[in-house]
Amino acid sequence: MRVYDVIAKKRDGAELSQEEIQFLLNGYAAGDIPDYQMSAFTMAVFFQGMTARETAHFTQVMLQSGDQIDLSDIPGVKVDKHSTGGVGDKTTLVVAPLVAAAGIPVAKMSGRGLGHTGGTLDKLAAIPGLQVDLAPEQFLRQVREVGLAVVGQTGNLVPADKKLYALRDVTATVNSLPLIASSIMSKKLASGADKIILDVKVGSGAFMKTAEEAFALAKAMVDIGSSMKRETTALVSDMDQPLGKTVGNALEVVEAVETLKGHGPEDLRQLCLELGARMLAAAGKAADEHRGKEILTELLRNGSGLKKLREMVTTQGGNAEALENYNLLPRAQVIIPLYSKTNGYISHLHAEKVGLAAMAAGAGRSRKEDEIDLAAGIVLKAKRGDKVAVGEQLAEIHAADERRAAQATDMLAEAFTYGQPEKHPLILGFVTDTGEYRNAP
Template identity: 60%
Template sequence: MRTVDIIQKKRDGKLLSTEEIEFLIEGYCSGEIPDYQMSAWAMAVYFNGMSAKETADLTMAMARSGDQADLTSIPGVKVDKHSTGGVGDTTTLILAPLAAAAGVPVAKMSGRGLGHTGGTVDKLEAIDGYRVELTKEQFLQQVRSIGVSVISQSGNITPADKMLYGLRDVTATVDSIPLIASSIMSKKIASGADAIVLDVKTGSGAFMKTLDDSIRLAQAMVEIGAQVGRATVAVITNMDEPLGFAIGNALEVREAVDTLQGAGPADLTELCLVLGAHMLQLGGKAASYDEARAAAGQLLASGAALGKLKELIAAQGGKPALADRPELLPAAEFQVPVPALEDGTVSHIDAEALGVTAMMLGAGRATKEDVIDLAVGIVLRKKVGDRVAAGEPIAELHMNRNEPMFTEDMTQRMRNAYTISQEAVEKAPLIYAVVTKDGVKLLQ
């Protein structure tokens, strides 16, 4: 088998066999296939796409390129949840304990943030003492014992994906649905879950900016799940404005605790109930979505999900008291309000711009080497559809540096991210569609 023949075959729009795809991935990982040939193949895929079977074969080849978690010692249907990334997305900290409280095992490996999207592991490190690294046996035993563990992703999960993504990033081949779908799903499959719930973000703060592209990506990932025997559901959700009010690590943990206490933002609470219902249904704890939704609501209202969060924190070395007293979380030295300059209604919030501003405050990383300030970030005071008067705060900056020029720059960035209209504003829906193996169900 020759690499050049495989490149030519894909260049000409023909289907690759399972063996050809495995040859490519194994050869690239071993160093036998050079970057320039893999780049040519990626560009051929970019222009000609891949079939559902090819995409599934690529996904499994990448999943097998490194460590694979074996969760068979954990009884029950293990359900994982993945978000394609956004701003203020703290759903894992709510959904993992909620699903576990229903008896659905959650053995979750999460990543760190880079750029304007936050990472779950960074948020967990805002909890004093919480250990994001456990041995394999500690991880499995904890899930067997309390039903949930959330740890840092192994360094050797899907090395082929890391190599290929780095190559795509510098060869203008990132925006390929099959390559994006296989990248995401290879990590989920290597993590060992039996079923997967995907939160596919769409809008200005998301990787996929349009609803059509988001649906195409969701369909590709659900199809991969079907091809490789993992029940998969994707929910298309709005990221034209941040989810909830908090952006930043400790701030988002506090908001997650508020939500588990029944006092969280309406949009964050609603999304967690929707995603949680799908997790419960896939986990076999409900016969229908409506039954699962009711069960998820009861777990939130009764405090059972909050109790499970306390168990999770205690099991991994943290202080469970913060689930009752979130003021124990790290707090920034300065809270600087950002007043509106005019009366009106908030008609748009540039979620990506807010994510970048939070990163510049120190809440995220521009490079992998950057050190995060866990306390800093942004708390929104107004969201799309809200009325605001001149001088009234639209947001609040949580900062650990307060030099006048820096503060003014951050304040201006916040104002630039907000659009205030004199007209009535129709708020966009939170959830656009649900994608299953049976098709796309548009909700709006």
């Protein structure tokens, strides 16, 4: 078998066999196939796509390239939740402790942010002392004893994907639907959960810009899960504007804690209840999503979710007092308000521009090795559909110095558009192995 022939076959739109995919990926992971040939292959996939069968084979080979987490010693059905990334998406900090408080073990491996999308590990890093780099045995012990652990990925989890993603990142082939689907699902499957709930974002702040793209990605990932005998459900949710009212790591921790106290913004609360309810139903803790929401609403009301988060933070070495005394979290040196220069309704709040403004303030990284300012970010005072007057505050910019704050302020001003607001459902629909269901706009 020759690499040249596999590339040519995909270039011409033919379906690759499992053996050809295995030969290609294993050879690349081992260093036997050079970057220039793999670049040609990923570009061929970018233009020709992959069949569902090819994508499943591709995912399976990547999955088998490294370690796989064994959660079988932990009692109960293990359900994982994953978001495809967005601006202000702090759902894990709310959903994971709520679901764990309901009696479902949550063994979550998360990542760091890159570009305008935030990472759960960066948010957790804002809590003083909290450790996310746990040894596998510590991770499993904590899930057994506490019912919840959120940590970084192990070093050898799906190494083929890490190498391939780095190549795609510099060859303009990141936005390939089958490659995105296999990248996400290989990591989720390697993490060992019995069932998987996905939150596929769509809009200006997401990888998928249109509903058609988002539903296609959701279906591809659900199909992969089904092929691997892992029940998978995908929600498609709005990321045309940021989720909640904060963007930035310490700021998002505060908003997540306030949500667990029952004071969070409605869109964040609604999405967390929807995701959590499906996790409960998948684990058999609720008869259906409606009952799941009732259970989670009560756990919010009685403080059980917040109690579980405090327990996780303490067990992972963090100072849980920071969940009550927010002054213990990183705080920005400079806070600048942004005021409206127009009377009218906000018709659009461009999520990506808000995310880029937060990056300019110091809250994000453009390269994986970049340091971030955990205190930096944006607090939104108005969102899509809100009526504002000239001089009314739209947002606050939190930064380490005046220069960063001023740069972020100029960028953030461009994120607000005025006019007649359109209705955007928070949840556009969902995909299961039985079909696709879209909500009315």
